[in-house]
Amino acid sequence: MYPLDDTPFVHVEHRRNGTARTLASDVEVADGFLSKSLGLMFRRKIRDDYGLVFEFDSPDRRSLHMMFVPFPIDALWLVGEEVTKKKRLRGWVGIGFGLADRIVELPAGAADDVERGDTVRLVE
Structure with missing residues (x-):
């Protein structure tokens, strides 16, 4: 989905x-308090x-929960672009x-071939 604005x-x-492949083409960035809280x-x-995608200022121990999320997801924790x-x-x-x-949160199965140490990045 392409945005209608700039x-x-x-x-x-x-x-x-x-080798590169797209994991998600419809991307939402949670960068504010409310969007990070709701996920x-x-x-x-x-x-x-x-x-x-959840953005933080620096690497730290980060948690995710699935309360009120009725479907499974794949979650990737990154430092820089490296999957940790x-x-x-x-x-x-x-x-x-x-x-x-x-x-990065993705539909279940989307990250099946992603491994620790791989690179995952946002591309414009």
Whole structure:
């Protein structure tokens, strides 16, 4: 989905061994207090090409919960562009912790071939 205003089109790209592939082409960035607090809560579903990216100022131990999220997701914790952790979180009860200055949430299965140490980045 391309934006109608001057906002650049952003997608989430996975790179390993010189090969790149798009993990999400419909990307939302949670950079404010409210958007970070709500995350995916109260949504019934997300599209297969959707990604929610949480931006933080510096690397720290970051947590995710799935309270009020009724579907599973793949979560990636990143420092810079390097994946430090990947976890599938179950709907309603999933919880995860990892070192990150950026977290990417994707539909379950979207990050199946992503491994710790791979590169994941936002591309305009």
